[in-house]
Amino acid sequence: MTTLLHISTSPRGAVSASNQAADVFLQALPDGVTTRHIDLAERQMPEVTLHLTNAKQKAFIGAALTEEEQREWDVIVAMVDEFKAADHYLFAVPMWNFTIPYRLKQYIDLITHPGLTFTRDENGPRGLVDGSVTYVYSRGGNYGPKDGKPDPFDFQSTYMSAWSRMVGLSPVQEVLVQGTMAGPEGIANAVAGATDQLQALAAAIA
Numbered sequence: 001m002t003t004l005l006h007i008s009t010s011p012r013g014a015v016s017a018s019n020q021a022a023d024v025f026l027q028a029l030p031d032g033v034t035t036r037h038i039d040l041a042e043r044q045m046p047e048v049t050l051h052l053t054n055a056k057q058k059a060f061i062g063a064a065l066t067e068e069e070q071r072e073w074d075v076i077v078a079m080v081d082e083f084k085a086a087d088h089y090l091f092a093v094p095m096w097n098f099t100i101p102y103r104l105k106q107y108i109d110l111i112t113h114p115g116l117t118f119t120r121d122e123n124g125p126r127g128l129v130d131g132s133v134t135y136v137y138s139r140g141g142n143y144g145p146k147d148g149k150p151d152p153f154d155f156q157s158t159y160m161s162a163w164s165r166m167v168g169l170s171p172v173q174e175v176l177v178q179g180t181m182a183g184p185e186g187i188a189n190a191v192a193g194a195t196d197q198l199q200a201l202a203a204a205i206a
């Protein structure tokens with residue numbers, strides 16, 4: 001059985017450009033792919049606390065955790081297990097002030113830890129997550145690569161690509177849904193422009 005984990009971030013529900021584009025992808029998935037969904041706009045997430053940062057450091061060096069630290073760390077390990085239990089990943093990510101929404105950053109801060117999602121060996125960091133990933137990036141403007149180089153204001157795709165490499169997600173596919181600030185028509189045009197690519201990427205999921 002093939003499992004795809006769909007992570008959405010926009011609080012805008014069905015009018016969201018990234019959610020509409022993700023739906024095109026999901027509709028085009030082959031039979032036999034099971035999907036799970038984490039909606040980060042709705043999900044209750046823990047805070048990064050003193051206990052949690054202590055637990056992270058102690059887990060790293062193999063030291064004993066206090067009861068409070070263990071309680072908070074167990075929640076993190078469960079979140080990591082939930083994240084890793086997939087073969088493919090689909091992230092629907094709006095651009096907020098040139099980068100990713102803060103709730104996605106909070107999620108990443110909660111699930112990215114040495115020994116759980118990455119490790120290090122003589123060659124540097126090595127990811128402990130298996131799976132391909134498709135990112136749908138919605139943006140009001142146009143932050144696509146210019147002359148083969150990333151737009152200098154694009155801290156959204158560049159950040160997610162770097163994080164993907166760190167945790168081991170590969171290959172990384174990107175779908176740009178741009179120019180979305182021109183009302184519903186602008187969103188419809190942006191999603192329509194990305195539809196062929198979204199359907200082809202979904203069809204390739206095995």
Ligand SMILES: Cc1cc2nc3c(=O)[nH]c(=O)nc-3n(C[C@H](O)[C@H](O)[C@H](O)COP(=O)(O)O)c2cc1C
Nearest residue numbers: 010016017018094095096097098138139140141180
């Ligand atoms: C808090 C916030 C910050 C934004 N910052 C940017 C930005 O830096 N650049 C940009 O092009 N669009 C920006 N936008 C517009 C969104 O990227 C655009 O509306 C996108 O379609 C939102 O995705 P969604 O429709 O899936 O929610 C911002 C929107 C919000 C709500």
